[in-house]
Amino acid sequence: MDILQFVTLEPVEQLLKTFNYNEDAKMKKIILIGLFCLLMGFQLNAVAAEDASPKTKGEADTQVSAEIKNEQQELQTMAKETLERLYKEKPELKEKIENAYGYGVFTGQVVNLVLYVAGKGKGVVYDNKTQTPIYMHALRAGFGPGVGYKSIHAVLIFKNEVVYDQFTTVGLHVGASVDASIKIAEKGGAAATAISLVPGISMYQLTDTGLVLQANWGGTEFIKDFELNGEKTELKITCWEGYAKPYVDDFKDLIKKKYDFNLKIEIHNPVDQDEFYEAAKTGSADLISPPQDMAKNPKFYCFTEGNFLLQTPNLSDIPNFEHILPFFQQDQALIHKDLRYGVPYNCGPYGLAYNTEVVKSAPTSWNSIFDPQYKGQYTINNNFPKCNIWISALSLGYGYDDIFDISKLDRKKVQKRLNQLVKNAKSLWDGSANPDEFPELSLATTWGFAVQKANLKGGKWLLSAPKEGGTAWIDYWCITSSAQGMTKQLCEEWINFMLDPERQADVVHAQGVAPAVNNVGDLVNDAEREIFHVGDNDYFKTVALWQVMDEKTVKAFAEMWAEAKKQRK
Numbered sequence: 001m002d003i004l005q006f007v008t009l010e011p012v013e014q015l016l017k018t019f020n021y022n023e024d025a026k027m028k029k030i031i032l033i034g035l036f037c038l039l040m041g042f043q044l045n046a047v048a049a050e051d052a053s054p055k056t057k058g059e060a061d062t063q064v065s066a067e068i069k070n071e072q073q074e075l076q077t078m079a080k081e082t083l084e085r086l087y088k089e090k091p092e093l094k095e096k097i098e099n100a101y102g103y104g105v106f107t108g109q110v111v112n113l114v115l116y117v118a119g120k121g122k123g124v125v126y127d128n129k130t131q132t133p134i135y136m137h138a139l140r141a142g143f144g145p146g147v148g149y150k151s152i153h154a155v156l157i158f159k160n161e162v163v164y165d166q167f168t169t170v171g172l173h174v175g176a177s178v179d180a181s182i183k184i185a186e187k188g189g190a191a192a193t194a195i196s197l198v199p200g201i202s203m204y205q206l207t208d209t210g211l212v213l214q215a216n217w218g219g220t221e222f223i224k225d226f227e228l229n230g231e232k233t234e235l236k237i238t239c240w241e242g243y244a245k246p247y248v249d250d251f252k253d254l255i256k257k258k259y260d261f262n263l264k265i266e267i268h269n270p271v272d273q274d275e276f277y278e279a280a281k282t283g284s285a286d287l288i289s290p291p292q293d294m295a296k297n298p299k300f301y302c303f304t305e306g307n308f309l310l311q312t313p314n315l316s317d318i319p320n321f322e323h324i325l326p327f328f329q330q331d332q333a334l335i336h337k338d339l340r341y342g343v344p345y346n347c348g349p350y351g352l353a354y355n356t357e358v359v360k361s362a363p364t365s366w367n368s369i370f371d372p373q374y375k376g377q378y379t380i381n382n383n384f385p386k387c388n389i390w391i392s393a394l395s396l397g398y399g400y401d402d403i404f405d406i407s408k409l410d411r412k413k414v415q416k417r418l419n420q421l422v423k424n425a426k427s428l429w430d431g432s433a434n435p436d437e438f439p440e441l442s443l444a445t446t447w448g449f450a451v452q453k454a455n456l457k458g459g460k461w462l463l464s465a466p467k468e469g470g471t472a473w474i475d476y477w478c479i480t481s482s483a484q485g486m487t488k489q490l491c492e493e494w495i496n497f498m499l500d501p502e503r504q505a506d507v508v509h510a511q512g513v514a515p516a517v518n519n520v521g522d523l524v525n526d527a528e529r530e531i532f533h534v535g536d537n538d539y540f541k542t543v544a545l546w547q548v549m550d551e552k553t554v555k556a557f558a559e560m561w562a563e564a565k566k567q568r569k
Helices: 025-029 031-040 066-089 093-099 161-169 245-259 274-282 319-323 366-370 386-395 411-423 435-440 449-456 486-498 501-511 526-531 551-568
Strands: 003-008 044-046 102-113 116-127 134-143 148-158 172-174 181-184 195-198 201-207 220-224 234-238 264-268 343-349 351-355 378-381 427-429 443-446 461-464 471-480
Touching: 066 093, 066 102, 066 116, 066 148, 066 201, 093 148, 102 134, 116 148, 116 161, 148 161, 161 220, 220 486, 234 274, 234 486, 245 264, 245 486, 245 501, 274 471, 319 486, 343 486, 343 501, 351 366, 366 386, 366 411, 366 443, 378 386, 386 411, 386 443, 386 471, 386 551, 411 551, 435 449, 443 449, 449 461, 449 501, 471 486, 486 501
Parallel strands: 044 116, 234 264, 378 427, 378 443
Antiparallel strands: 003 181, 003 201, 044 102, 102 116, 102 148, 116 134, 134 220, 148 201, 172 220, 195 201, 343 471, 351 443, 351 461
């Protein structure tokens, strides 16, 4: 006969938060135990309470496979049986559940071996008003004392609409530190005390054996099952070319293993940063990768009161954030009213590259590119002309405090310098310099992309460090306001995935720019580490990050560039 087990637990989680997967270092140390647990498996089924078989929300408009329908029916049948067992043990709970805002029923088996517990399964919850079932996953991974293999049925009671809505949209993470002391209900029906997972949610347990050696619910995750609910699972990303497509398959595999559903990813590669703003404004993307100065640019302002286009990521769901270089973490571009609205991904200094087979000594100044001997032997950027105005000003002796404000510059003097730069260039490039042109060049302004590609084609190019300094962009991952619930969680999963050492090393290998983190280790070689300043926080302190310029400066720069390009006609 099943015996109702009950636990007393002081609430330690004050807020519901989205599911966070953080690979614990301890887990690596006992990987053999973890693998054994995974092989043993954990099947957790969720069930509903009514005899009728209510339809999933939206089922009338969704073609649900027979397999899914069968699973839903099996869970509902199990629900009835589970609640009947609960009411037999504690009849007074029937009224309590019926008077609550909602409830959920979970049942399955838990593997618990020495210190490691693991599990994976499904669940369903109802609100008492509509009796609409919402199917959930329940994931278990944590550490705690005890040995055993337990079959547990759990009934969750939601006291109010707020906790119910959060549970069924963003899910629930029960922190790894949540431990409970166990009491065994005496035969004859002693008063039961529920586990309090968080304020507003209580839980009762039923076991097959009548004995629970421990009741550690730390590390338990409850998340929505999109497939059983007949909902689409899609992530829409607008990002620069190369930032997403090479990594989609690996990310889909991660999500499948972790959440047990097949994710669809839609990617759009913009031509200009205007498209990031439009994607955030229209909600056509959940995740964007703009340069750091876009969000506060008057033309693309994302923080209009009452209509924010971006939202704050939950950094506890992005554990790799801690490995981002301090210089990048301290950048204020995506900080608004002390809240963060983006996570640094990579950094591209607008550098001066040189062909070591032609230029025997590293150029030490931006003035090198203005040397008449290099006329027709260099290339510069076209679609971010402000960078050329900045280096023209730097070559004339202006500092970082001057170059972002036209009122601090002698416009005529800088215009003359800019005209010379543009007139004598062999070519102007958009997006990235053309590495196929590099054998014909001596110098190039570049983010670094082309240097990497040119060297892969047999070139011998390096990046210099002009004494006047230089400018640099940081591309951020930003979550748009349209990403809600599980979609926002998937955005955070993606950001954490892209900050992984393997993907960050690929920022160097595939993109030819600097990674944001400091822990890529031996995944890059010494030459790459030097060229792209990998993990070199002190170097990045010497560059000027792009700043938002006032409208007067933006207008003046546009006019100056238009005038300079006339020199090429």
